[in-house]
């Protein structure tokens with residue numbers, strides 16, 4: 545059993561559900577956040593069907609604001625186009641907390657071309673909007689929801705960037721609890737590499753007819 549309660553903002557979507565499925569199994573309490581209570585509770589029902597009966601009570605669904613208020617850790621799984629709006633919505637409830645941002649700055653239709661946001665990265669943008677009382681982690685940009693919702697080993701490591709060392713250590717633990725290897729990849733300025741890699745992996749998937757291209761850090765004994 546993990547002590548922290550995790551709110552997943554946009555947890556009704558694909559990536560959010562995948563992460564919820566994994567963290568529930570690791571013993572966390574998870575709140576699915578949505579702009580609609582009904583949609584959140586529908587997603588909760590779907591997830592309850594996937595997890596063992598003894599952990600079904602560890603999941604709830606609420607509006608994004610209430611979910612953020614109740615949580616210790618807030619996770620953002622929202623398409624880039626709505627990133628700013630959602631950050632503004634949760635900002636008052638995120639003060640003094642950790643926000644893990646999974647957002648990739650994809651700009652459809654050119655999702656297989658790296659596009660760098662004007663301020664450097666989605667994670668830096670999150671830090672700017674949320675302010676200095678919020679610790680931001682960026683992670684999971686290269687892990688597709690299909691892999692998270694499956695039960696096969698995932699052959700992809702996770703680069704974890706964050707406001708400071710302790711926050712990145714928490715990020716690496718959250719990655720490890722999902723069943724993956726996370727690496728402290730430094731400050732939020734470095735997040736653009738992980739964010740940009742997603743477009744490269746989408747391109748590689750298209751070119752080689754795969755759904756699950758990933759990256760591995762090699763040369764380190766752990």
Ligand SMILES: NC(=O)c1ccc[n+]([C@@H]2O[C@H](COP(=O)([O-])OP(=O)(O)OC[C@H]3O[C@@H](n4cnc5c(N)ncnc54)[C@H](OP(=O)(O)O)[C@@H]3O)[C@@H](O)[C@H]2O)c1
Pocket residue numbers: 554555556557558559560577578579580583584620621622623624626629630646647648649650684685686687688689690
């Ligand atoms: N899909 C993947 O495999 C994957 C992999 C790695 C990273 N990511 C990144 O993770 C993020 C989420 O991806 P996704 O595929 O999970 O997205 P998604 O399923 O398309 O959407 C996620 C949630 O965003 C909310 N949303 C939709 N329109 C909105 C709007 N106008 N304003 C505010 N919220 C809105 C919805 O929640 P409510 O309607 O319930 O509010 C929706 O369920 C993206 O930044 C993506 O690049 C995705």
